[in-house]
Amino acid sequence: MTVDDGARLWTLSSGPAGGSPVVLCHGGPGLWDYLGPISAMLDPAHHVHRYDQRGCGRSTGPHDYRLDRALADLDALRRHWGYDRWTVFGHSWGATLVLAYAWTYPEHVQAVIYCGGVGPGTAWRAPYHAEVANRLTAGQQERRDELERRKRSWEEEVEFRMLCWLPDYADPSRAEVWARAAASAPFEINWQANRALASGLPDATTLAAKVTAPTLIIHGEQDPRPLANTRRLLDILPGATLATIPEAGHFPWLEDPTAVSTRLNAFLSAHG
Structure with missing residues (x-):
């Protein structure tokens, strides 16, 4: 899919075309899509979309690595696939991305899944x-x-x-x-994107309060990114619930797939 400035974004979709739409946003910044296992966990009634962010993995494009541009790319994908509202899932840096998307485009967000994020501010x-x-x-x-x-x-x-x-x-x-x-994934890490997007991010402490969609926070209790800082989002996000995965780290779907699948599908059944 080609966006307005010529960036070509690699995408992959699965599930019935008329299903409830979910987009999966990978982490990094500067990495590539690795969320196939999450897609496979979701109830088959969902139409699931994955993509490589610009300049990463199989995607190309002008080297514009601002948060506003990343948000515009994500919303361009929504329009390309023809949705008015969809559920946004983000892991690690992708969790930051979807939270920012939800406060920037609240009218287009059905629900938010914030997985393995770092929480607000820099205390983490x-x-x-x-x-x-x-x-x-x-x-x-x-x-x-x-x-x-x-x-x-x-x-x-x-x-x-x-x-x-x-x-x-x-x-x-x-x-x-x-x-x-x-x-061993055969892609180069985009360090330019990593440095640009990892610095100067807005503080979610106040902005996250604008998120109106129901939000599920998933966090492995053994993730080196401290759970205590992520918990702070519960006091900021009006409709947030927290699901901790006790014996899991930053990729909880690998270490406890049953718990993650159960939490995801229950949330999507209620809100997606």
Whole structure:
């Protein structure tokens, strides 16, 4: 799908054309769609859309990596698919994106699913980095930092990503398998998009109060991104409920798919 400034966005849709529409927004910023497992979990009555954000994965486009542009791209997809309202699901950075979409385009949002987000403000950063350091050995941290400083071969790039993402999982016996699988995706990380979108974001503390749609917050209790900061959204979002997944980290659908599927489909049945 081509948007107004020429960016071509890769998309993938599944489910019945007349089904209740849901769009899945991946994290990063600067990564690619990895939300196929979420799509597969949803009740088959839903028409589910996924996409790579501009300049990421299989998408191209002018290097305009402002939040306003990312929101405009998402709304262009809504118009392209012909919906007046839809449910928006976002994971990690994607959770920030869909929350901002919901306060920018409230008339087009049926419901919001905020999964693995960081919560409002920047108070999450220090405890997050402390927990990451706690979960990696000194040798792993040294190797990660060494790889970050230099030009990497593809094998080293996979190793670097794996070390960065290893702390995101609750189960240490399976963390390396999951992290390496994610790290092996054959796409370049768009670091320009990452830096541009990760800095200067508006503070959700006041803006999130404008969100009128019912909101489900899903958070793995073992996610290094602190649950305490995400909980603050419950005092800000008028229609928010929180579903914590006890034995899961940043990708709770991998570590407890039954719990995540149950929560998602119950929420969508009620609000989607």
